[in-house]
Amino acid sequence: MLQLNYIRENKDEVLKRLAIKNFKDAETIINKVMELDNARRASQKEGDAIKAEANAIAKQIGELMKSGKKEEAEIQKAKTAELKQKEKQLDESLKGIEDEIHKLLVQVPNTPSTKVPAGKTPEDNEVVFEHGAKPTLPPGSVPHWELTTKYNLIDFELGVKLTGAGFPVYKGKGARLQRALINYFLDKATSAGYMEIQPPIMVNEDSGYGTGQLPDKEGQMYHVQIDNLYLIPTAEVPITNIYRDVILKESDLPIKNCGYTPCFRREAGSYGKDVRGLNRLHQFDKVEIVQIAHPDKSYETLEGMREFVAGILKELELPFRTLKLCGGDMSFASALTYDMEVWSAAQQRWLEVSSVSNFETFQTNRLKCRFKGADGKTQLAHSLNGSALALPRIVASLLENNQTPEGIKLPKVLVPYAGFEIIN
C-alpha cells in the first residue's frame, strides 16, 4: 500500500510511475483519495476540538465534585450531552472516510522503480543476463512428465486419487531428489547469511493482509473456514509477517531470513500445456529468501539476491536467463522484479523458477515494519524476497536436460545430497 503522505507530496510523480505499470484508473483514484484525505483532516480537526472541549469539562466536573460543589457539576454535565452526540457523529464520519481511503488505496499498485522498463506484456521484459548453452538432447528424449513415469519418480494419477489434480506423489528417487534439493537450497542460503526459519504453513487473516494476499487475492489461497486460516501460497507470507508491527533498530538491518515450506495455490483458471506435469501445481515445495533492508541499501540488496539465485542455477548446471520485468508484467506489490528462467530442453521453453523483488515500502507500510534511524526517527524499512528456489520446474529441467540413454545424470553438487549420481 502506498503511503498517503507520499502521494500527497508527490502526486505527479506517483501518477507518472503508475502509468509505467499500465494502471489505468490511477488519476481517478488518486484524485479521489486526495479529496477524501482533505475531508479526513478537516473531520479530524473538528472532532479533536470537540473532544478537547469535552475533556476540559470532564476535568472541571471532577474538580467540582471533589470540592463538593455538586450543583455546579450538574450544570456542567448538562453541557456535555450535545458534545457527546457531535463527537459520536464525527467519529463515525471520520471512520467512514478512513475506510473509504483505505479501500481505494489498496487498489493502487506499487510505483515501479525508475529502473523498470516500460512495456505491457512478457515480450517487453528485458533480458539482462543469460548463462549456459541450451543442451541438444539425444534422439528419443521426452518431456519430464514422461520421464517421471518411466523412472517411477512422480505419480500424478495417484495424487489425483488421494487429493486431486496438481497434488503429485513423489516416490523413491523422486522423493529423495526433493529432499536433496531442499537441503541443498537451505544450505546455500544459510551459508550466505540467511537465518533459517521454519514457519507455520497456515496463517491468519492479519498475516494474509500484511503481505497483500488479502483482501483482493483471497481466491488464490486455500481457506480453512472452520478456523479461518489460510494455507500459505509462499513462505514469504509467514516470514515477512514476523516483522509486522515491529520497530527494528537500524543496526538490525539488513535482516536475512530463509525458509523451506510447502506452498499451496489454488491457481483457479489455468489450463493447457502450461499446467502439464510439474509446470504448475497446487502444492509444491520452495525455499524462500526474505530481507528487510535499509531504504538506502535495498537496491544493492536486490542485486545481491539476484546474484545469489544465479549462483545456485550455475551450480545446478542449468541454462538460465534473468529478466528485468517491464511495468506491465510486474506484480502488484513490486517496485522492481527480476525473474529467473531455466531452459526446459524437452519442452523447448523457458520456465520461471524464481522471482526476486524489491517492494520498497509497499509491504512494510501495511505491515508497519519500521526502524529507528540514527536521527531517532522511525521510518519504514524496505522488504525484499525471492525464491531460492521453487522445486518443481527445477526438477522438470534437471530431468529433461540431463536425460541420456543410460539414465538421468544429476549435477555434481546434488550428488552428496541425493546419495546417487544417476536415475535409471
Next chain:
RNA sequence: GGAGAAGUGGCAGAGUGGUCGAUUGCGGCAGUCUUGAAAACUGUUGAGGGUCAUACCUCCGGGGGUUCGAAUCCCUCCUUCUCCGCCA
C-alpha cells in the same frame, strides 16, 4: 474439550472510576567522573494522527458498551498460565 486465573511501555511490575500516556526498577541513549572501560551520579527514553511549529486528539491484548469522566466497571473475542480430559 471442561474448570479456574491473568493480559499495562523493550523487559519486570504498580495503578481498581477523576489532573494517568500512566509510579518505580531494569535495559537503551546522552552527559559528568576516568588515560580508557566499569562503577557511581545526572538527564533522557512508547506509538499514531494533527500543526509551519506549538496546542490538541487517539492508543493500557482486539472489538463493543456504561459514565460528564474508563487502564480501572460490563459484554464479547483472542492469547497466556494452572488443574482435569484427550493425544503425535
